[in-house]
Amino acid sequence: MDRSSIIKIIALMVTGFGIGIDFTGALILVPAIENSFDTDITSTQWVLNIYALFFAMTMVAGGRLGDMYGHRKMMLIGLSIFLFSSIMCFLSPTLDFLIVARALQGIGAGCVWPCTLAFGATKVSRPEHRAMIMGLILAGVTCGNVFGPLISGTVVNLGDWRLFFLANVVFSTISMVTALLLMQRETQHKQGEHIDFAGMGILSFAVLLLLYALDVGADWGWRSPPLLMLFLLSAGLFFLFPKVEKRVKEPLLLPQMMANREFRITLGLNMFNVSAAFVGLMYFPQYMQKVLGWSTLQSAFGLAPLTVLLAVGSIVSGKLYNDFGPKRLLFWGYLCAAIGAASVVAMPATLGYWQILPGMAMIGLGATLTVGPSGTAAVCAVKPERAGLVGGLSFMTHLVYGAVSVACATAIMFLVSLRSLGEQLTAAGIDMSDADQRAINGGTLTTATARDVMQKLTGPEVEKVKDAIASAFDTGMNMAFIFATLSVSVGIVLAMLLDEDKLHKVEN
Incomplete structure (x- = not known):
């Protein structure tokens, strides 16, 4: 690979790093945001879901606009939107304002990401480098996934979760500079394109x-x-x-591509691989903070078995794709993720951090073997000029299902944990209204509403209620991971059905 191609890949990895820190870093902030705005997990989940949804739904348009007007131009526009919305997040006076700002962040990221993938897929010296380049770009993102929680933990320890979004401002500015200096303007674009x-x-x-x-x-x-x-x-x-x-x-879904059974399976494989990872990223940090009593920074380090595996695996996933092919990687990756999600349910709560450690490791390994290869398979199945469209489409299905998974898991978790909490309080002889139970359900006892509820209790009752809340959270989290296990298991079946030879014969 020549020097020019290497410089381009470095620029794309820097951009991916900036996007990567935003996703996992915001997840670690959830308990702090709950405290700041006196709300619960069913509301704060929107900090993740609205970002994922708008990111996903903008990607296809962003990819196609990049095909039409230049990927470099669309990257700069997207980075400008991302920078502005990061400032809005920093200044958020209410949860609703923050959610709107996060939606705008998703739009900016949705313009940037498919164009980043398209550059990686088309602006390299030889086609056989494509899978390796895609792996390196994903490595940039997943390195950001590793550092995102550490940045979050640090700023919360400094006393203000909003400082995290200043890091977004810094890295999006760096990404804009690298794009301007290191990536050349494109002179040829697709003509006659239409956006759905x-x-x-x-x-x-x-x-x-x-x-x-x-x-x-x-x-x-x-x-x-x-x-x-x-x-x-x-x-x-x-x-x-x-x-x-x-x-x-x-x-959005071109008929000539969707007529091919293998391509449809590949899109499905881009969906189901995120369920365990998204649910894990949502609930592992909360478990460490709300049940184990760890600080935000401690939980960020505690999440490392998952995030570090994601980063390291992405670096080698491109080579593994070429050596073993997508079918074997996807099958074993999905199997690892399913075992990991199931282990969270099977391990006893008395083990503390060791209850979730094997699950984090297996889910992280599973994600490294599925996220990159499933996206690469989709992009490699079409002509280079469709790379932006298909890159956006594959990650659209990836993120939309991730948001739906978190919403389903959270609904299940909240309902099951609330029922468990009520049963335990009744068994302990503590009479508490339904409204008060809802206020403390989920484990965040430092919000203003939760503190008011706890002040009504006697000393012995407080300890019983705390034990009941921790136990209820664990019960609810287990049910969320049962959902994740079932969801990921669908991917095992799809991987077994994939025919690699037919996959690369898609007419487009």
Whole structure:
């Protein structure tokens, strides 16, 4: 590989690093955000989900706009949006404001990421380097995933979680400078392209309604007419989506690609590999902080078996893809992730950190063997000029399902932990209203509302309630990982069905 190509890859890795720190770093902040805005996990999950959703739904448009007008130009536009929204996050006076700012961050990242992938897939000296380059770019992202929690833990220890978003400002600025200095302007672009705004709008609204319904289900009642109406509207939009796609000039899912069974399987493999990782990234830090009593910085280091494996694995995933092919990597990766998620449920709570350590390691290993290869398989199945579109499409399915997984897991976790908490309080002879139980469910006892509830209790009752909350959180988390195990197991089946030879014969 020549010097020019190496410089380009370094620039793309720097950009990926900036995106990587934002994702995992924000997850570590969840308990601190709960305290700051006096809310619970069903609300703060939107800090992750809204970002993932808007990131996902912008990627296809960002990739296609990059194909049309230049990937470098779209990267700079996306980085500008990301920088501005990071400042908004830093200044957030309310949770709603923060959620809106995170949505805008997702839009910026959605413009940047597919163009980063497209550069990696097309601006290299030889096609046989493509898988290695994709692995290096993912390594930049996953290195950011490693450092993100450490940055979060440090700023929380300094007393203000908002400082984390100043790090976003710094790294997005660095990324803009590297893009301007190290990446050349493109002179040739695809002509006559069309963007499926109708399809993206319908799919985005369908997913948003589903996420919102899962969020408010515990408050409204799972059988309440308004909630059932939300689910019905979401299902209706999902049903409408393929019908609209048949009428648009250039749909999100090109018919000539979707007609191929292997390509459809590959898209599925881009979905289900995130369930265990997303649920783990959401709940492992909370378990360490809320059950084990660790600080934010300690939990960031405690998460290292997962994040470090993600980073190291991405570096070698490109070579493994060429040596072993996607089928074997995806099968063993999905199997590792399923075993890891199941181990969290099987290990006894009395083990403390050792309850989750094997699961973190196995889920991290599983993710390294599935995330890169599934995305690479999708991009390599099309012509280079479609790399931006397919890169965005594969990661769109990746992130949308990740957001849905977290929402489903959180709904299950909150419902199960609330039921367990009520049963334990009754057994301990403690009379507490449903509203008060909801206020302390989830383990965050430092919010203003939770402190008011705990002040009503006597000394012995406080200790019993704390034990009940920790036990209920563990019970709810186990149910969330049962969901993750079942979800990842679908990927094992899809990997077994994949035919590598047919995969690379997609007509496009």
